[in-house]
Amino acid sequence: MAEEPQQTLVQKLLFYITAFFILLGTFSLFAFLFLVPFVIEPAFTTIFMEFxxxxxxxxxxxxxxxxxxxxxxxxxxxxxxxxxxxxxxxxxxxxxxxxxxxxxxxxxxxxxxxxxxxxxxxxxxxxxxxxxxxxxxxxxxxxxxxxxxxxxxxxLDMWQVYLNLVYAMAIPIPSFIVSVIYLTVAYFYIYNEDPEDGVGRDGDETTPLPLSTPMPPPTSGALTPASEVFREDLASFGHQLKVAMADDLSRESIFTDTVPVSSSNSMNGYVTRFCTFYRLHFFYFFFCRF
Structure with a gap:
């Protein structure tokens, strides 16, 4: 069994600092929400009423x-x-x-x-x-x-009113702001360091992945009705079938008045042309082999 890597002094110090700022931000927020109805709002009201x-x-x-x-x-x-x-x-x-x-x-x-x-x-x-x-x-x-x-x-003691207002706002609000700033910097710049030059965080060399990997052609063994490839090919086949049939019908409609066209011959022609067009396609195995 591989031994877990020992944390360095810097890593331990960083952990405790982060935990401290998380607790500081949490308690500062709750303290401010608690002081609003009991200290801050009455102090502002006393000042605005101009006693x-x-x-x-x-x-x-x-x-x-x-x-x-x-x-x-x-x-x-x-x-x-x-x-x-x-x-x-x-x-x-x-x-x-x-x-x-x-x-x-x-x-x-x-x-x-x-x-x-x-x-x-x-x-x-x-x-x-x-x-x-x-x-x-x-x-x-x-x-x-x-x-x-x-x-x-x-x-009425206006000096005490102003003092309570300062204490209620000057301590929780800056503490919360400092905590948020530190946690933001830690998230984006300290804990989110990307590996460089193919070397991971533990010093192990890593093999870079190619930017794009070509998708292998679908095989009969991997093709199932529930697969994503089957659904995409089915949708593509239906769309191209509609477009091709519409083009053939528009071309043949020009000669309808002079040359009669049999419906069975026309359908056989559609099947022959599409089997030739999709001979390399996976639908060939479903529609053209029979």
Whole structure:
């Protein structure tokens, strides 16, 4: 039994590097897909809503508790952004930009902990948050949106928002791109080296194959109804038979009015001519020997 060739140090190193980039690209892609709904999309939404970083003065004016999916079109806080809400608590507030102003800037605005109104313990516990703002008459600092004044949030840290966005995009995306570039280069230039000068990868000499090998003529022993040669010859024979019969009929039709032609003599003439034409063809053995 022939012994398997031992891998060199370079081959082992190349294998481990390739495996590393495969795992890096896979985990980077899944990490990016995971971060899109939980970090990237909320961060972009917070930036686009243009919240005023100067806190406003808010007062809770109404609390609505509803039950049922159709009634809970929104809730002030829910555990998990993808969770279905069957019981909801809607907190409405009035806010004004300056504490010295006696007029409200907006009334009955929706109060949320963040732009998506959802959180995950222990960073944000909706039960604790709701108890803090659910009492009517409670006053606190809040941040309103310049794009949608009806939206008010209780926590805003734009520096942390930008930082989370950078971390969520600057690590997975470049890692995935670098992995794809390396795997592409490895596939086309490292693992796809063609043998040169008749020498294979293992150093064995190889005999070059001719560019084109003429197909041997079909023999009676190799000719079977299921073979590809039989089907091709049959199709070629039928086509040439139709063309030849059409030419003979067109030539003989000129003399039909003056010289009567017997159908049996005409058919015998077709068979004789085609047997002569295909004498060297394999159909000769099927149609002309009998």
């Amino acid at each position: 005023d970083e100067e806190p406003a003065f808010c007062v809770t004016v109404q609390v609505i508790k509803m039950m049922g999916v159709s009634n809970c079109t929104w809730t002030s806080c829910k555990e998990g952004c993808t969770k279905d809400v069957y019981e909801c608590t809607q907190i409405l507030v009035n806010y004004r930009i300056s504490d010295n102003s006696s007029e409200w800037h907006y009334t009955y605005a929706k109060l949320l902990p963040n732009v998506k109104g959802c959180g995950y313990p222990p960073m944000l516990n909706c039960s604790v948050w709701t108890k803090k703002y659910v009492q009517e008459g409670s006053n606190f600092s809040c941040y309103y949106s310049r794009v949608d004044p009806r939206l008010v949030i209780t926590d």
